[in-house]
Amino acid sequence: MFRYTVYRLVVALPNKLFQQYQSINMKQTRDSIADIWGERTPYYNEQWPERLDERVTEEPDHWVQAACVLCSTGCGMDIGVKDGKIVGVRGRGVDAVNRGRLGPKGLHGWIANHSPDRLTKPMIRRGGQLQEASWDEAMDLIVQKSKEIIDKHTSLGIGFYTSGQLFLEEYYTLGIIGKAGLGTPHMDGNTRLCTATSAAALKVTFGSDGQPGSYTDLDSAEVIMHVGHNTASQHTVLWMRILDRLEGPNPPKLIVIDPRETYTAKKATVHLAPRVGTNIPVLNGLLNIIIKEGLIDHNYINAHTVGFEELKAIVSKWNPRLVEEVSGVPAHKLREAALLLGSTKTLVSTALQGVYQSMQATASAVQVNNIHLIRGLIGKPGCGIYQMNGQPTAQNTRETGADGDLPGFRNWGNKEHINELAKLWNVEPDTIPHWAPPTHAMQIMRFCETGAIKMLWISATNPAVSMPNLGRMRKLLAKEDLFVVVQDAFKTETTQLADVVLPAAIWGEKTGCTTNVDRTVHICHKAIEPPGEARADLDIFIDYARRMDLKDKDGNPLIKWNTPEEAFEAWKECTRGRPCDYTGMSYAKLSEGSGIQWPCNEKYPNGTPHLYTDGVFATAADYCESYGHDLETGAAQTPDEYKLIDPKGKAFLKSVDYQPPHEEPDEEYPLWLTTGRLVYHFHTRTKTGRAKELQNAAPDSYVQLSAEDAAKYDIEDGDMVEISSRRGTVFQPAMVGLIEPGLIFIPFHYGYWDNDNRSRAANELTLTEWDPVSKQPHFKYAAVRIRKAADNTNDGPSAALAHMEAVIDHNFKMEGA
Amino acid sequence: MLIGNYLQLAFDAEKEAVKAFNMIAGKHGDEPDVYQTCQLLASWSQNHLNELKPWVEKYPARPDTTADKLERMMFDNEQKGSFALLRDLHDLWILVTEIDICWTVLLQAADGLRDKEMKTTFVKLQESTKRQIAWLQTRIKQSAPQTLIVGV
Numbered sequence: 004m005f006r007y008t009v010y011r012l013v014v015a016l017p018n019k020l021f022q023q024y025q026s027i028n029m030k031q032t033r034d035s036i037a038d039i040w041g042e043r044t045p046y047y048n049e050q051w052p053e054r055l056d057e058r059v060t061e062e063p064d065h066w067v068q069a070a071c072v073l074c075s076t077g078c079g080m081d082i083g084v085k086d087g088k089i090v091g092v093r094g095r096g097v098d099a100v101n102r103g104r105l106g107p108k109g110l111h112g113w114i115a116n117h118s119p120d121r122l123t124k125p126m127i128r129r130g131g132q133l134q135e136a137s138w139d140e141a142m143d144l145i146v147q148k149s150k151e152i153i154d155k156h157t158s159l160g161i162g163f164y165t166s167g168q169l170f171l172e173e174y175y176t177l178g179i180i181g182k183a184g185l186g187t188p189h190m191d192g193n194t195r196l197c198t199a200t201s202a203a204a205l206k207v208t209f210g211s212d213g214q215p216g217s218y219t220d221l222d223s224a225e226v227i228m229h230v231g232h233n234t235a236s237q238h239t240v241l242w243m244r245i246l247d248r249l250e251g252p253n254p255p256k257l258i259v260i261d262p263r264e265t266y267t268a269k270k271a272t273v274h275l276a277p278r279v280g281t282n283i284p285v286l287n288g289l290l291n292i293i294i295k296e297g298l299i300d301h302n303y304i305n306a307h308t309v310g311f312e313e314l315k316a317i318v319s320k321w322n323p324r325l326v327e328e329v330s331g332v333p334a335h336k337l338r339e340a341a342l343l344l345g346s347t348k349t350l351v352s353t354a355l356q357g358v359y360q361s362m363q364a365t366a367s368a369v370q371v372n373n374i375h376l377i378r379g380l381i382g383k384p385g386c387g388i389y390q391m392n393g394q395p396t397a398q399n400t401r402e403t404g405a406d407g408d409l410p411g412f413r414n415w416g417n418k419e420h421i422n423e424l425a426k427l428w429n430v431e432p433d434t435i436p437h438w439a440p441p442t443h444a445m446q447i448m449r450f451c452e453t454g455a456i457k458m459l460w461i462s463a464t465n466p467a468v469s470m471p472n473l474g475r476m477r478k479l480l481a482k483e484d485l486f487v488v489v490q491d492a493f494k495t496e497t498t499q500l501a502d503v504v505l506p507a508a509i510w511g512e513k514t515g516c517t518t519n520v521d522r523t524v525h526i527c528h529k530a531i532e533p534p535g536e537a538r539a540d541l542d543i544f545i546d547y548a549r550r551m552d553l554k555d556k557d558g559n560p561l562i563k564w565n566t567p568e569e570a571f572e573a574w575k576e577c578t579r580g581r582p583c584d585y586t587g588m589s590y591a592k593l594s595e596g597s598g599i600q601w602p603c604n605e606k607y608p609n610g611t612p613h614l615y616t617d618g619v620f621a622t623a624a625d626y627c628e629s630y631g632h633d634l635e636t637g638a639a640q641t642p643d644e645y646k647l648i649d650p651k652g653k654a655f656l657k658s659v660d661y662q663p664p665h666e667e668p669d670e671e672y673p674l675w676l677t678t679g680r681l682v683y684h685f686h687t688r689t690k691t692g693r694a695k696e697l698q699n700a701a702p703d704s705y706v707q708l709s710a711e712d713a714a715k716y717d718i719e720d721g722d723m724v725e726i727s728s729r730r731g732t733v734f735q736p737a738m739v740g741l742i743e744p745g746l747i748f749i750p751f752h753y754g755y756w757d758n759d760n761r762s763r764a765a766n767e768l769t770l771t772e773w774d775p776v777s778k779q780p781h782f783k784y785a786a787v788r789i790r791k792a793a794d795n796t797n798d799g800p801s802a803a804l805a806h807m808e809a810v811i812d813h814n815f816k817m818e819g820a
Numbered sequence: 821m822l823i824g825n826y827l828q829l830a831f832d833a834e835k836e837a838v839k840a841f842n843m844i845a846g847k848h849g850d851e852p853d854v855y856q857t858c859q860l861l862a863s864w865s866q867n868h869l870n871e872l873k874p875w876v877e878k879y880p881a882r883p884d885t886t887a888d889k890l891e892r893m894m895f896d897n898e899q900k901g902s903f904a905l906l907r908d909l910h911d912l913w914i915l916v917t918e919i920d921i922c923w924t925v926l927l928q929a930a931d932g933l934r935d936k937e938m939k940t941t942f943v944k945l946q947e948s949t950k951r952q953i954a955w956l957q958t959r960i961k962q963s964a965p966q967t968l969i970v971g972v
Contacts, residue, residue: 156969156970157969157970159966159969159970188965438961438965439958439961439964439965440958440962442962445852446962449850449851449852450966452850453901455902455967455970456970633951633954633955635951636860636861636952636954636955637853637857637955637958638951638954638955638957638958639954640954662860665856772853772856773852775856775857
């Protein structure tokens with residue numbers, strides 16, 4: 004039904020649809036809205052050919068080196084500047100990550116920098132209203148509140164909730180302020196929502212965070228597996244690389260595990276579509292077949308891993324028939340995928356939110372690592388595991404300790420690691436909270452809710468749309484006894500609830516580094532001045548440290564730097580000898596050409612494409628980042644317990660049995676809801692919603708449902724549908740097709756800053772619960788019910804919907820779907 | 821032989837544990853991880869009971885001995901909130917730790933009897949109990965500073 008309608012629209016609309024934005028001076032090498040991935044440059048086992056993507060609205064007078072920050076791929080790009088304004092971007096051909104290519108968000112997102120509704124002055128809530136204030140007034144108020152709270156409740160009354168959007172230098176500075184200055188364990192990032200499981204899975208298996216592989220593995224891999232990762236939409240430039248491989252000699256076989264028929268799934272050699280919440284049965288089933296068929300590397304397992312027998316015992320019951328019964332994945336398809344995985348000599352696997360935000364998240368992500376380990380497919384070209392990140396600098400939040408980790412992947416349970424940090428920062432070791440795991444974001448919010456945290460400082464994130472169960476989130480952020488500081492570039496649903504709003508500079512307006520999924524570090528140079536009185540986040544944090552008079556133990560300022568480059572140099576020292584060693588890098592070196600993959604030090608002056616080439620992992624007791632957790636309960640293992648089983652460099656093969664999701668469809672709420680992203684938007688659209696072309700390509704939220712369910716509930720394409728869960732209700736226009744019966748999908752980008760006509764944020768419906776190990780919330784399932792709220796009236800949202808459907812279908816056709 | 825008396829002690833304690841974990845899950849349902857994990861751990865204790873049953877039947881407690889029960893006031897706190905949670909987790913820890921020492925005692929007996937099957941069973945049960953204790957300790961350690969210092 005949907006396909007037919009859309010086909011008509013596309014035939015009628017394409018020129019009008021895709022050319023309406025062209026201005027007179029605009030120049031672009033390709034239309035990335037109409038054709039997301041652009042022209043093919045087929046290749047195999049050689050350097051990925053260059054393709055230079057560029058889009059400018061005027062001819063720049065100069066170009067400034069940077070990297071894209073609208074997903075975690077980390078594409079090298081230059082910012083075009085004319086008369087102090089950004090006028091466009093171009094991909095950097097020299098960069099190993101993208102070889103000149105850019106996706107639609109990269110080519111268009113920069114428009115937001117010059118959006119007329121940028122925040123340009125601090126604001127303070129007075130008499131219930133946010134009113135403009137000076138920086139002195141705003142910062143003094145924050146300092147006064149901080150001191151009052153510390154006096155009365157200690158620094159345990161203060162929490163920080165940051166982002167995956169700032170720069171490395173900013174996170175590191177914030178991390179020291181929180182951990183060594185105030186001494187609060189309550190620091191986390193919204194990375195908890197997107198990449199906590201990636202970090203957790205890497206720690207569980209390899210002893211430390213850090214991706215084993217490199218994007219260059221895609222150049223030669225025979226098999227590529229995407230688990231819960233719609234690569235084509237979420238990482239468009241990585242997908243271009245895969246599309247180029249598919250059109251070149253020796254194309255790879257693709258395995259896609261996703262309940263939806265996504266762009267990525269369309270290209271799969273084998274598409275496994277499990278029921279929501281059944282990743283463990285499918286992955287255990289794949290491992291079971293591989294082991295039973297003897298397709299394992301015994302030498303590698305013996306020399307480089309521990310726990311094989313336990314793994315084998317746990318997965319052994321998951322025969323294909325049982326997997327089919329529980330997950331709905333046909334036995335023959337599971338077998339086909341397992342045999343591909345079991346016979347290939349090279350393998351790249353990627354995992355993302357379909358794993359990380361679902362039931363048994365860490366345990367499932369670890370199973371992906373296990374497939375590589377039992378086949379010995381790691382630490383060499385063509386063999387990569389990308390436990391993907393959602394955000395451009397999520398890796399940095401994790402490395403620097405601005406979240407629930409310690410800087411340099413140090414271990415909070417290891418006293419020596421604490422001593423190293425104390426020495427580096429010249430503070431007493433006891434200042435640094437290490438009596439328990441650092442508080443994760445969901446617990447920080449819970450402490451705010453109960454009143455145990457009195458001040459929450461939010462930077463560059465929008466929890467009032469991105470957290471689960473939004474009714475609860477709005478209520479707790481609005482609490483009288485919680486002082487909320489929000490540092491952002493735009494008015495958001497969260498700034499509306501703040502007591503102080505600080506206007507921040509963004510990408511293009513400040514200098515700093517970002518590290519992507521394959522450990523490539525890029526520098527983003529400042530290209531233009533921030534608008535009005537907006538300041539770089541680094542400057543705001545340093546200003547706070549100075550006003551709080553945070554000192555080291557000799558009475559000198561705790562934060563000893565003023566510029567990003569000085570912060571970077573300090574950070575390098577923090578990484579010396581750790582897995583993420585940056586000591587061989589410098590701003591000068593990063594500004595030369597391509598990004599550089601850490602570790603980069605004396606031994607590897609040009610960086611390192613693969614970790615663990617010798618099969619020695621970061622698990623030794625004195626080196627590892629974590630002493631491990633019980634994968635089912637999250638219980639932390641003690642240092643003594645770990646020392647007893649010290650694997651001394653061998654990787655862990657861990658596994659668990661299946662647990663059904665905590666909320667399942669029932670008579671009252673008979674359907675599964677899953678949520679996710681769209682290709683044209685990022686997060687809560689604070690930037691992409693302000694880039695006209697991106698916003699026009701996906702202007703409104705919708706609910707996707709199967710033709711079967713549409714018929715059952717008498718819903719037609721474009722009808723307004725009421726969707727309710729035990730947490731809340733939203734109204735969305737219907738998009739029928741391309742999804743399994745029993746499951747509905749709502750994109751999570753849409754909140755209320757640009758449209759508060761109806762309840763529409765997907766997270767009104769989602770659950771407050773999280774993975775026991777990674778503490779990542781479960782956004783990928785909830786039980787809901789639906790009913791038709793109104794017929795399609797062919798105006799308002801439904802016109803927007805028709806437009807979106809046209810764009811989606813057009814791109815399906817571009818993929819040859 | 822008094823093995824049966826210890827088996828009964830463990831059995832009764834596990835019954836109490838199933839009840840207590842479920843009760844704490846419900847009472848502190850606003851703490852999402854407590855809600856879920858306590859239900860999970862209740863199901864583990866239920867599994868322990870199932871595994872124990874044949875052994876309790878094989879070695880019945882001697883009827884002429886007095887009831888071997890440690891009388892105590894536990895879970896008597898009607899209050900909710902972080903302090904009550906800490907106290908409830910503390911009580912759970914005592915209960916489960918008592919079960920842990922039961923396994924140690926019973927394993928000694930299994931050794932003395934050279935009963936391999938009994939030993940295998942109680943090694944498995946003790947491992948599972950220790951995982952319950954580990955979670956309780958982790959959660960208690962996480963709650964303690966905030967509750968005692970900023971507690972509301």
